[in-house]
Amino acid sequence: MEHNDLLNYSGALLIRDVLVNGEKGDIFIDETGTIAGCGEGIAGIHRGEAEVSINGKGSIAMPGLVNTHTHAAMTLLRGYADDMVLQDWLTQKIWPLEAHLRGGDVYWGTKLACLEMIKSGTTTFNDMYFFMEDAARAVDEAGIRAVLSHGFIDLNLPEKRETECRATEKLVKTIKSMGNRRIRAAVGPHAIYTVSPEGLKWCAEYAASENIGIHIHLSETEKEVQDCISQYGKRPSYHLDECGILTPSTVAAHCCWLDEDECALMGKRNVNISHNPSSNMKLATHRAMPYHWLKSAGANVCLGTDGCASNNSLDMLEEVKTAALLQKFFWNDPTVLPAPEALAMAGTNGAQALMTGAGTLTVGAPADIILISTQTACNTPLHNQTSNLVYACCGASVNTTICNGHVLMHERHVLNEEDILRSSAEAAIQLVRRSQS
Amino acid sequence: MEHNDLLNYSGALLIRDVLVNGEKGDIFIDETGTIAGCGEGIAGIHRGEAEVSINGKGSIAMPGLVNTHTHAAMTLLRGYADDMVLQDWLTQKIWPLEAHLRGGDVYWGTKLACLEMIKSGTTTFNDMYFFMEDAARAVDEAGIRAVLSHGFIDLNLPEKRETECRATEKLVKTIKSMGNRRIRAAVGPHAIYTVSPEGLKWCAEYAASENIGIHIHLSETEKEVQDCISQYGKRPSYHLDECGILTPSTVAAHCCWLDEDECALMGKRNVNISHNPSSNMKLATHRAMPYHWLKSAGANVCLGTDGCASNNSLDMLEEVKTAALLQKFFWNDPTVLPAPEALAMAGTNGAQALMTGAGTLTVGAPADIILISTQTACNTPLHNQTSNLVYACCGASVNTTICNGHVLMHERHVLNEEDILRSSAEAAIQLVRRSQS
Numbered sequence: 001m002e003h004n005d006l007l008n009y010s011g012a013l014l015i016r017d018v019l020v021n022g023e024k025g026d027i028f029i030d031e032t033g034t035i036a037g038c039g040e041g042i043a044g045i046h047r048g049e050a051e052v053s054i055n056g057k058g059s060i061a062m063p064g065l066v067n068t069h070t071h072a073a074m075t076l077l078r079g080y081a082d083d084m085v086l087q088d089w090l091t092q093k094i095w096p097l098e099a100h101l102r103g104g105d106v107y108w109g110t111k112l113a114c115l116e117m118i119k120s121g122t123t124t125f126n127d128m129y130f131f132m133e134d135a136a137r138a139v140d141e142a143g144i145r146a147v148l149s150h151g152f153i154d155l156n157l158p159e160k161r162e163t164e165c166r167a168t169e170k171l172v173k174t175i176k177s178m179g180n181r182r183i184r185a186a187v188g189p190h191a192i193y194t195v196s197p198e199g200l201k202w203c204a205e206y207a208a209s210e211n212i213g214i215h216i217h218l219s220e221t222e223k224e225v226q227d228c229i230s231q232y233g234k235r236p237s238y239h240l241d242e243c244g245i246l247t248p249s250t251v252a253a254h255c256c257w258l259d260e261d262e263c264a265l266m267g268k269r270n271v272n273i274s275h276n277p278s279s280n281m282k283l284a285t286h287r288a289m290p291y292h293w294l295k296s297a298g299a300n301v302c303l304g305t306d307g308c309a310s311n312n313s314l315d316m317l318e319e320v321k322t323a324a325l326l327q328k329f330f331w332n333d334p335t336v337l338p339a340p341e342a343l344a345m346a347g348t349n350g351a352q353a354l355m356t357g358a359g360t361l362t363v364g365a366p367a368d369i370i371l372i373s374t375q376t377a378c379n380t381p382l383h384n385q386t387s388n389l390v391y392a393c394c395g396a397s398v399n400t401t402i403c404n405g406h407v408l409m410h411e412r413h414v415l416n417e418e419d420i421l422r423s424s425a426e427a428a429i430q431l432v433r434r435s436q437s
Numbered sequence: 438m439e440h441n442d443l444l445n446y447s448g449a450l451l452i453r454d455v456l457v458n459g460e461k462g463d464i465f466i467d468e469t470g471t472i473a474g475c476g477e478g479i480a481g482i483h484r485g486e487a488e489v490s491i492n493g494k495g496s497i498a499m500p501g502l503v504n505t506h507t508h509a510a511m512t513l514l515r516g517y518a519d520d521m522v523l524q525d526w527l528t529q530k531i532w533p534l535e536a537h538l539r540g541g542d543v544y545w546g547t548k549l550a551c552l553e554m555i556k557s558g559t560t561t562f563n564d565m566y567f568f569m570e571d572a573a574r575a576v577d578e579a580g581i582r583a584v585l586s587h588g589f590i591d592l593n594l595p596e597k598r599e600t601e602c603r604a605t606e607k608l609v610k611t612i613k614s615m616g617n618r619r620i621r622a623a624v625g626p627h628a629i630y631t632v633s634p635e636g637l638k639w640c641a642e643y644a645a646s647e648n649i650g651i652h653i654h655l656s657e658t659e660k661e662v663q664d665c666i667s668q669y670g671k672r673p674s675y676h677l678d679e680c681g682i683l684t685p686s687t688v689a690a691h692c693c694w695l696d697e698d699e700c701a702l703m704g705k706r707n708v709n710i711s712h713n714p715s716s717n718m719k720l721a722t723h724r725a726m727p728y729h730w731l732k733s734a735g736a737n738v739c740l741g742t743d744g745c746a747s748n749n750s751l752d753m754l755e756e757v758k759t760a761a762l763l764q765k766f767f768w769n770d771p772t773v774l775p776a777p778e779a780l781a782m783a784g785t786n787g788a789q790a791l792m793t794g795a796g797t798l799t800v801g802a803p804a805d806i807i808l809i810s811t812q813t814a815c816n817t818p819l820h821n822q823t824s825n826l827v828y829a830c831c832g833a834s835v836n837t838t839i840c841n842g843h844v845l846m847h848e849r850h851v852l853n854e855e856d857i858l859r860s861s862a863e864a865a866i867q868l869v870r871r872s873q874s
Contacts, residue, residue, distance in 0.1 A: 078817070079824035083765075083775035116814035281762035282828070284771040312828040313815065318755065322762070325718035328520075329763075334721040338520035377553035378750065380515070380858045381865030387516035391719070391749040396833030421817045428818035 003413040009052050012036075013405060016043045018056035018371060020361055022385060027061060029367040033405025038361055054400065054410070056371055060385055062343075063359045064123025064368035064403060065316040066350025069215075069253035069274035069304025071129045072138075072146075073101075073109030075116065076428040077309040086221070086283050094309055098130075100434040105427050106131035107138050112424035113314060114142030118414055120315045120395025121370040123403040124356050126251055126274070126304070128188040128215050132171050139183050143408045145368070147354050148175060149188025149215045154199040161199050168203070172210055182404055186213040189245065191220075192228055192236050197243055204244030213249040213354070216240070219262075220254035221285055237262035246271050251353050253304060256285045260293050267297025272353035275345065277326040278319060279306035288330035291337055302350040315395035320346040324390055339390040371400035440850040446489050449473075450842060453480045455493035455808060457798055459822060464498060466804040470842025475798055491837065491847070493808055497822055499780075500796045501560025501805035501840060502753040503787025506652075506690035506711035506741025508566045509575075509583075510538075510546030512553065513865040514746040523658070523720050531746055535567075537871040542864050543568035544575050549861035550751060551579030555851055557752045557832025558807040560840040561793050563688055563711070563741070565625040565652050569608050576620050580845045582805070584791050585612060586625025586652045591636040598636050605640070609647055619841060621791075623650040626682065628657075629665055629673050634680055641681030650686040650791070653677070656699075657691035658722055674699040683708050688790055690741060693722045697730050704734025709790035712782065714763040715756055716743035725767035728774055739787040752832035757783040761827055776827040808837035 015027040020038055028037035028046035037046050043053075081093035106129060117125060124145035127135060132148045139146040150171045154161035168187055175185040187210075189195045189203040207214045219225055219236050228236045237258065240246055248270035255273050258266070266273060275289045294301050303323055305314050313319075320342050327337040337345075351359025351368075358368035374382055378392040401409040408414065452464040457475055465474035465483035474483050480490075518530035543566060554562060561582035564572060569585045576583040587608045591598035605624055612622040624644040626632045632640070644651045656662055656673050665673045674695065677683055685707035692710050695703070703710060712726045731738050740760055742751045757779050764774035774782075788796025788805075795805035811819055815829040838846040845851065 075814075076818060077820075078829055079819075079821040082821070082824050082828060083761075083772055085771055089771075112814060112817060119814060278758075278762060281766035282771065284765045284769050286766065286769040308829075312824065313831075315831070318758075318831065321715075321755075322759070324520075325715060325759070326766075328721045329718035329723065332721050332723040334522055334526070334719065335520055375855070375858060377512075377549060377556060377858070380549060381513060381862045382516075383514075383865065383869070384516040384519070387519050387749065391519060392515055392745075394750075394752070394755065394831050394833060396831060418812070421812060421814070425818045428820065432820070 003410050004415065006052065006407050006410050007413065007415045009407065011052065012050040013407070014043060014046055014050035014053035015061065015369070015371070016053055016055050018059050018061035019374070019385065020061050027361065027369065029405045033367050035361065035363055035365050035367050038363055054407070057373070057375070059371040059373050059399060060389070061361060061369055061371055063347045063351065063361060064370050064401065065121045065346050066302065066354060066359065067117065067122050067125040067304050067314065067316055068251050068272065068302040068350045068353055069276055069306055070113070070125055070127055070314065071307030072113035072125060072127045073106040073129050073135060074307030074309045075112040076105055076109040076424065076431060078312045080309065080432070082312070097431065097435045100431055101130060103131040103134040105431050107134040108424040108427035110135040110138035111142065111420050114138060114144055115414060115417060115420045116314045117144060118142065118401045118408045119398070119412070120317065121398035121401055122314065122316050123368040123370070123401065124351065124354055124358065126186070126215055126354055128190070133174050136175055136178060136183055140178065140180055143406050144403045145182040145356055147184050147186045147213060147215070149186040152187065152189045152199060152203060153194040154196050155194060156196045161196060164199065165202055168206065172212065184212065186215045188215045191217040191224070192239055193224055200240065200243035200245055207249065213251065214245055214247065215251050216245060216253070218252040218255050219257040222257055222287070225257045235259065235262055237265050241265060241269065251302070254280065255289045256280055256287045258290055260290070263290055263293035263297045263299065266294060266299040270300070272300045272302055274302050274304040275323055276304045276306040277322040279310040281322070281326065283310055288326050291327045292331060300349050300353055301345055302353045303345040316346050317389065317393050317395050317397065320390050339386045342390050343386055367402055367405040369402040370398050372397050373399050440847050441852065443489065443844050443847050444850065444852045446844065448489065449487040450844070451480060451483055451487035451490035452493050452498065452806070452808070453490055455496050455498035456811070456822065457498050464798065464806065466842045470804050472798065472800055472802050472804050475800055491844070494810070494812070496808040496810050496836060497826070498798060498806055498808055499826070500784045500788065500798060501807050501838065502558045502783050503739065503791060503796065504554065504559050504562040504741050504751065504753055505688050505709065505739040505787045505790055506713055506743055507550070507562055507564055507751065508744030509550035509562060509564045510543040510566050510572060511744030511746045512549040513542055513546040513861065513868055515749045517746065517869070519749070534868065534872045537868055538567060540568040540571040542868050544571040545861040545864035547572040547575035548579065548857050551575060551581055552851060552854060552857045553751045554581060555579065555838045555845045556835070556849070557754065558835035558838055559751065559753050560805040560807070560838065561788065561791055561795065563623070563652055563791055565627070570611050573612055573615060573620055577615065577617055580843050581840045582619040582793055584621050584623045584650060584652070586623040589624065589626045589636060589640060590631045591633050592631060593633045598633060598639070601636065602639055605643065609649065621649065623652045625652045628654040628661070629676055630661055637677065637680035637682055644686065650688065651682055651684060652688050653682060653690070655689040655692050656694040659694055659724070662694045672696065672699055674702050678702060678706065688739070691717065692726045693717055693724045695727055697727070700727055700730035700734045700736065703731060703736040707737070709737045709739055711739050711741040712760055713741050713743040714759040716747040718763065720747055725763050728764050729768060737786050737790055738782055739790045740782040753783050754826065754831050754834065757827050776823045779827050780823055804839055804842040806839040807835050809834050810836050
């Protein structure tokens with residue numbers, strides 16, 4: 001079967017000869033995109049039911065990766081400004097360019113991001129940005145899963161707050177009306193320093209009323225913590241908790257500067273934490289998210305890349321290595337965040353945070369599956385599959401990406417790759433041109 | 438032309454349509470493997486002189502990457518033991534396995550390492566390990582450059598010192614007798630805590646007499662510094678300097694715990710420093726090499742991956758990102774080690790340290806060249822080529838690897854890849870089996 005035929009195929013699918021949880025086996029995906037069989041002998045049992053099969057040739061099969069914090073359309077800003085102090089970087093470079101953003105840019109930026117994610121094994125992402133209806137359209141076409149939120153920023157201005165509430169409601173309605181089970185809305189209060197307490201409370205209540213998640217930045221920098229203490233007399237987590245933001249459907253990104261008591265609160269509230277090590281290192285937050293405290297507290301710790309202006313990649317297998325290295329280095333203990341826990345952060349835990357039902361290769365789960373060849377240097381030798389995935393492989397090691405039972409990449413081929421690269425590059429050029437005219 | 442024909446080709450070579458230092462141009466390589474033309478219009482001038490040409494299709498051309506500190510054959514130990522405290526890791530896992538190493542293992546481990554390096558754009562490496570005659574054979578076949586040293590460890594025992602001196606001399610003679618300009622010997626005193634002052638002095642004198650380099654570990658851990666002060670009353674750099682080890686032909690790996698005065702000494706002695714950020718993070722050295730002090734002092738700072746037991750990858754483009762991130766994070770300044778300096782560490786500076794004459798795309802330099810496609814997500818958009826190479830691309834972004842004018846990889850194809858993967862995997866299995874019997 002030609003690559004494009006497989007990429008356009010819709011129906012039951014058999015994946016033969018893969019390593020599932022370390023054992024040789026096959027995976028059968030039914031026509032609803034659900035895993036209907038998994039393990040040894042499955043090919044024999046389901047052979048007649050699938051029109052199409054993929055020969056895994058002994059590849060490692062694992063759940064698709066889940067990027068729990070990004071700003072997908074910022075791919076257009078990749079490499080636009082680096083190696084600068086945070087405030088200069090934002091005020092002199094990023095914000096002036098973003099002021100010229102249009103919906104079409106977000107569409108192409110998100111298309112590029114989805115392409116990059118598919119090519120590096122990510123099947124679900126948690127996004128916060130602007131013009132999110134355009135992002136939703138891009139995700140719909142790309143075939144992966146996303147939770148999309150409008151970046152709610154009211155700057156303590158009542159009028160702006162109203163605008164942000166309406167924008168949030170509009171996005172939620174639009175996404176619900178799409179009726180695409182891969183795409184869900186969340187509420188996206190940007191951070192405590194950009195959203196008023198009233199805005200935060202509205203977000204919490206609206207999220208509860210719509211039964212959707214919350215996506216927020218938290219304790220990224222020491223300044224955020226100090227300013228919060230000055231302004232509200234308490235550390236950021238307590239302020240958020242008072243506003244009702246800390247829930248089991250909340251993803252809090254960064255969390256570099258949480259203290260031990262705040263970690264306990266995160267565990268108590270069952271908050272999902274998105275660790276973003278590359279971004280934190282590049283922007284010199286100077287402290288790593290306290291994984292060991294969060295783990296002890298029972299918080300669900302996940303992984304995210306952040307946007308391409310501050311990483312500048314969406315490669316989750318690269319990010320998982322950076323996470324495992326940073327935790328060991330900063331907390332001065334080579335036993336912190338061992339490979340199995342790091343890999344869980346990048347997949348299973350993220351799926352749990354975003355409630356996709358995927359994140360596991362078991363019967364009944366949505367078929368979000370990636371295949372990684374063992375016939376590569378990064379998997380040679382294969383003393384330990386998990387160690388290789390975390391410390392030696394990268395996104396380019398992923399050969400096949402399947403989301404909801406659809407093959408989105410096969411042997412590194414993705415539909416319309418050249419078109420997406422060309423059009424998104426052109427959008428980036430035009431964006432910069434507009435900002436300079 | 439078929440891939441294998443190109444990979445077996447020997448003679449003048451034309452590379453058309455590439456970006457050289459940001460400008461469109463071509464590169465002409467003469468039959469001695471030297472760059473004989475570089476820039477706009479070169480294809481027209483030299484068209485008749487090359488039997489074979491490569492269409493770069495607008496790829497970025499840059500000097501091959503230089504890995505200035507590794508233990509190549511440790512690819513066989515990739516994933517064998519991770520997430521452990523350094524001393525347990527060494528004494529319970531790594532050393533017991535290494536005790537069973539044979540020359541054939543080092544040959545296959547080095548073959549695998551060379552394959553991995555070619556596939557990620559590295560054309561030169563600086564190696565220290567055992568059975569190095571076997572490593573030399575592997576490098577000879579692989580077609581890349583290497584500086585090879587026997588890991589000299591005398592543990593303060595005069596008898597063992599004699600053995601190590603003879604082993605070092607034997608390797609140097611063997612390599613010189615090979616007459617392969619790609620392969621050179623160095624002297625490899627392992628570290629101050631494994632080599633006596635007498636051993637260090639012998640190494641310094643022997644290296645000077647043979648006009649070859651020195652490769653040593655330095656100040657990797659705080660313990661090494663404290664022990665040195667206890668034993669010799671001074672910090673490690675001064676001890677090494679008294680033994681004559683600090684020279685312009687010396688590569689000192691790690692250097693995490695140098696203080697500012699030691700950095701000044703490194704600059705004064707023109708020592709080459711190999712930064713190994715992934716290994717340092719994974720093993721929790723808890724301090725990053727002080728790049729800003731070394732830079733101020735004028736030391737030549739390069740990059741290395743360390744061996745695959747402690748990284749676990751030889752991907753220099755991954756390592757260069759880790760270096761740029763770690764420096765910013767640890768030294769709490771996002772402007773430290775900007776992308777152009779980071780990329781120079783990975784190529785130009787390494788070539789200077791190992792005196793290959795390469796590391797630059799200019800007429801007269803050996804043709805160690807890699808091509809990186811711009812038609813990829815990591816290079817889209819292309820606001821800043823250097824930023825993309827450092828922060829967004831990885832080794833798998835390299836399409837073509839050329840060393841000394843020979844094409845070692847073309848469109849990701851390398852000669853005998855499957856054989857090397859199979860045989861090295863088998864060597865790793867047999868090594869573990871021997872250690873357990």
